[in-house]
Amino acid sequence: MHKSSETPSRLRIEPYFETDLANFAGRYSPSSISPRTMVKLSGELLASGHLTREQHDDLSFQSELMPNFEFTIGALTGEKPEPDRPRDYVEIWRQRLEFEENHAADGGRMVRRTQEILTLLQSIEKQPAKSQALATLNRLSDLNKLAKNKKAPTAKGLTLELPPLRLR
Incomplete structure (x- = not known):
């Protein structure tokens, strides 16, 4: 479901968030992430x-990924x-915010976005x-459900007969 709210400049659509931030935290750490991975996270x-x-x-622009960076x-x-x-x-964007607060020429729009x-x-x-253990248990549970049906999808969309999976 989408909800709409009026902003001074345009109609803004605020989507229903299906992905909880905890799912991103399990895969990404903004305080230790490469520019290439930041592009992926931003997407x-x-x-x-x-x-x-x-x-x-703003977040996905990573100058070091430009072929002519050197x-x-x-x-x-x-x-x-x-x-x-x-x-x-986190520190890079904190410094950028400080810079924008001191030097922004666009009436605060860039400061708010930053x-x-x-x-x-x-x-x-x-x-x-x-935790990795919880993620593994969830994956095993999913595999067990597939094994009960004795079918699991393969990479080419074919099915493979599987024996039931037993957890000890």
Whole structure:
């Protein structure tokens, strides 16, 4: 279900969130995530309705993934691209918010957007991640249900006969 609310500039659609932030916390840690993985997280947050398109554009833009990084930003800063090195994006967005608060020229719109992104990253960071043991038990339970039917899907959509799975 979607609900609508009027904003001063346009009609905004607020989607029903089907994905709880705890599911993201079990797979991502915004205080230790690579730029490449941040793009993936941002896409999932957009698809689940936790980010607006503008917020997604801000969060998913990772300059180190640009093919010409070494000749543009890297040439100016002396840095080499390291798109797989984890960073503390909570701290990066905290610093960005501080910068926007001191230098924003757009009447606070960018400050609000940056604050919302920072708040979301902090919320994911604070969520209790599902334990690996619980995730394994859930997966075993799903496999057991499939085994009771004696059929399980394969990668090509074919079925495979399976004996019942017994948990000890």
